Amino acid sequence: MVKINENFLKLPGNYLFAEIKKRVEAFSKENPSAEIIRLGIGDVTLPLTEEVVDELHKAVDDMAVKETFKGYGPDQGYDFLIDAIIENEYNSRGVLLDRDEIFLSDGAKCDTGNFQEIFGTDNIIAVSDPVYPVYVDTNAMAGRTGDFINGKWTKVVYMPCNEDNDFTPQLPKEKADIIYLCSPNNPTGTTISKKHLTEWVNYAKENKAVILFDAAYSDYIKEDTEVKSIYEIDGAKDVAVEFKSFSKKAGFTGTRCAFTVVPKQAAAYTETGEKVFLNKLWARRVATKFNGVSYIVQKGAAAVYTEKGKEQTRKVIDYYMENARIIREGLISLGLTVYGGVNAPYIWLKTPNNMPSWDFFDKLLTEVHVVGTPGSGFGPSGEGFFRLTAFGSRENTKKAIEAIKKSLAI
Amino acid sequence: MVKINENFLKLPGNYLFAEIKKRVEAFSKENPSAEIIRLGIGDVTLPLTEEVVDELHKAVDDMAVKETFKGYGPDQGYDFLIDAIIENEYNSRGVLLDRDEIFLSDGAKCDTGNFQEIFGTDNIIAVSDPVYPVYVDTNAMAGRTGDFINGKWTKVVYMPCNEDNDFTPQLPKEKADIIYLCSPNNPTGTTISKKHLTEWVNYAKENKAVILFDAAYSDYIKEDTEVKSIYEIDGAKDVAVEFKSFSKKAGFTGTRCAFTVVPKQAAAYTETGEKVFLNKLWARRVATKFNGVSYIVQKGAAAVYTEKGKEQTRKVIDYYMENARIIREGLISLGLTVYGGVNAPYIWLKTPNNMPSWDFFDKLLTEVHVVGTPGSGFGPSGEGFFRLTAFGSRENTKKAIEAIKKSLAI
Numbered sequence: 001m002v003k004i005n006e007n008f009l010k011l012p013g014n015y016l017f018a019e020i021k022k023r024v025e026a027f028s029k030e031n032p033s034a035e036i037i038r039l040g041i042g043d044v045t046l047p048l049t050e051e052v053v054d055e056l057h058k059a060v061d062d063m064a065v066k067e068t069f070k071g072y073g074p075d076q077g078y079d080f081l082i083d084a085i086i087e088n089e090y091n092s093r094g095v096l097l098d099r100d101e102i103f104l105s106d107g108a109k110c111d112t113g114n115f116q117e118i119f120g121t122d123n124i125i126a127v128s129d130p131v132y133p134v135y136v137d138t139n140a141m142a143g144r145t146g147d148f149i150n151g152k153w154t155k156v157v158y159m160p161c162n163e164d165n166d167f168t169p170q171l172p173k174e175k176a177d178i179i180y181l182c183s184p185n186n187p188t189g190t191t192i193s194k195k196h197l198t199e200w201v202n203y204a205k206e207n208k209a210v211i212l213f214d215a216a217y218s219d220y221i222k223e224d225t226e227v228k229s230i231y232e233i234d235g236a237k238d239v240a241v242e243f244k245s246f247s248k249k250a251g252f253t254g255t256r257c258a259f260t261v262v263p264k265q266a267a268a269y270t271e272t273g274e275k276v277f278l279n280k281l282w283a284r285r286v287a288t289k290f291n292g293v294s295y296i297v298q299k300g301a302a303a304v305y306t307e308k309g310k311e312q313t314r315k316v317i318d319y320y321m322e323n324a325r326i327i328r329e330g331l332i333s334l335g336l337t338v339y340g341g342v343n344a345p346y347i348w349l350k351t352p353n354n355m356p357s358w359d360f361f362d363k364l365l366t367e368v369h370v371v372g373t374p375g376s377g378f379g380p381s382g383e384g385f386f387r388l389t390a391f392g393s394r395e396n397t398k399k400a401i402e403a404i405k406k407s408l409a410i
Numbered sequence: 411m412v413k414i415n416e417n418f419l420k421l422p423g424n425y426l427f428a429e430i431k432k433r434v435e436a437f438s439k440e441n442p443s444a445e446i447i448r449l450g451i452g453d454v455t456l457p458l459t460e461e462v463v464d465e466l467h468k469a470v471d472d473m474a475v476k477e478t479f480k481g482y483g484p485d486q487g488y489d490f491l492i493d494a495i496i497e498n499e500y501n502s503r504g505v506l507l508d509r510d511e512i513f514l515s516d517g518a519k520c521d522t523g524n525f526q527e528i529f530g531t532d533n534i535i536a537v538s539d540p541v542y543p544v545y546v547d548t549n550a551m552a553g554r555t556g557d558f559i560n561g562k563w564t565k566v567v568y569m570p571c572n573e574d575n576d577f578t579p580q581l582p583k584e585k586a587d588i589i590y591l592c593s594p595n596n597p598t599g600t601t602i603s604k605k606h607l608t609e610w611v612n613y614a615k616e617n618k619a620v621i622l623f624d625a626a627y628s629d630y631i632k633e634d635t636e637v638k639s640i641y642e643i644d645g646a647k648d649v650a651v652e653f654k655s656f657s658k659k660a661g662f663t664g665t666r667c668a669f670t671v672v673p674k675q676a677a678a679y680t681e682t683g684e685k686v687f688l689n690k691l692w693a694r695r696v697a698t699k700f701n702g703v704s705y706i707v708q709k710g711a712a713a714v715y716t717e718k719g720k721e722q723t724r725k726v727i728d729y730y731m732e733n734a735r736i737i738r739e740g741l742i743s744l745g746l747t748v749y750g751g752v753n754a755p756y757i758w759l760k761t762p763n764n765m766p767s768w769d770f771f772d773k774l775l776t777e778v779h780v781v782g783t784p785g786s787g788f789g790p791s792g793e794g795f796f797r798l799t800a801f802g803s804r805e806n807t808k809k810a811i812e813a814i815k816k817s818l819a820i
Binding site: 009044045056118121122284 | 411412414416428453454463467476479483516517519523524527530531547551588617620665681683691699700703705706707803
């Protein structure tokens, strides 16, 4: 008799964004004329830049002719893109990396979801709370999280990020082996300071833990005091793996490209305490379960790093960050308490009168047709908060803020 | 202390194709002037068809304009491609499927590698021997295969496919919960007959087992008596999941698109014997760990199914199958024993004088600069065999056969 992985049955309900989609579709069906503004799922709305589009066309032409046609590429990615990443994302910030420390993939969701596979199932994971749900859900599927009781997994170390601690995850008192950090944070839009990240790296070294650092939003950092890569912290290469993506950086949510950095000295241990390097394990995983990112897409991603590409990409990010300012200031003018939106495309607002997150979601959806994301969907400490994204059009962003003003005035 | 997944340490050496690459690179370095003909890894060499190229360009243009730009698509794929798949791959052969029974992905390697995640780790897997190494390696990583001793995993049920049984996997006497079948088979190039597949479906029903059916090469089937989908067998929807790909069908090895069919009635069981439907579990896995295939690539894949697309694709397959004929007949004329190459792009030859597979690999590489794949890399029963692929150019295929003739004459 073939048995299922029963860990899947422990997962509570739908994946967060699937649940949102379901509620929005149900509302739409009943109210077909309602014009819905979507500031819920963090999806971009501006087209790819000219530079990327040109390069995508050239890559398609390469595939049309025998002489330049590309079959299977290297599992880890083409050097032309890996070199551009190393130069622009790392060398420019004083970080040196070798080519084989970069692994290209079709998305940071896949990478942050799959990376746990190379670790034993008896490790304890620690996550910021609230945080991107993929970290916890994928560990739940692997059987690392215990049981889901009263909105929490029994074996997960939650690090509450709230107003009292400036939304910064604090070093845990409990044992933690695999620590997920996300900065700029999804959903709170806040960053972890250099000082705190240094504490985290030291903690990981002392406790032989590993940090899985999600920096998918690092391009939205405006303030020079913030780090854009964990490798800007001394010693981080020994204990940290970093995830970045072209999704929010360059509008690739529908085009699909991301990368993971696994420094050669980062390690974990066997039961008997023997050191095993993560790079080699992840390389084996990638070679066995992945066949590389589409050549066409890799060419498009590389165009993000040309001089013109960088300029065009910067303009897109500036556009979204102006939306962030509009949302942030609009909500503040209503007397709401608001976080994020300065170094991140996410605005994290406190619901009025401590209204439960999903109630606030339903209120905005049904009353003014604005879709946001309920904070509780990101973890227990997200309850009473709500996420809006800056990825809409300027027009819709302004409309949404006006509509929210109207809704809250009722 | 963070612990690794020690199952990874049990894996023997490199992934097969990584090992081949290593040996070829080492030889190339020492013999820079040697012109190497690669008939090893099953990678296509002809460019994408005109119809696909045109559609890829149009899709890139869609991404360049706000009005037609696509962000995150549906995790399971766009309906335009799913509908084309259902109509052309299934309805045309009398098989009915619903949209939500199809899951698009970036490759059959990923899907055949990842699908085991939704099953418990105490299931016993059965595999044809020899077979595509990804099935066994990914189960080894998950801890389902026991230990690797004398070239075999202690907990895997191997189903030897050899000359005595026409390379057809026989129903196992041991308990088997998850059965991997591949037809047309990689590497032997042979197919499982309708009669035998019916036996397998009945076996799975009687034993509450599940069949993971890899049909990545079904477009290479020439003989009408063979099935192109396991769902042509009565009752298969209850017990079988099917994997197909655009890689070999339409030259997408570097473009990346595939799909998996999970019928809604296919099920596995909890420890207590409760039925759980696989479609729901896999949908949860996909929603949590995957963000869909690149829109551009999905548009290109859909072009494979237009009238022109089908005609152009057929011509490419015919070209490769003519190569298969040339290899097959060339080797037979040398007095070698040869299988496959009729309903598959793979030719499976018996090494002369029972030479070990890797010795024959080294002999061909160093003497005549032809790269094939050692049969033992596909499983213990592959020892003494060697795989050649029909995916080279006509010119190289002919050259390779002449060279092999020369080598074997020495």
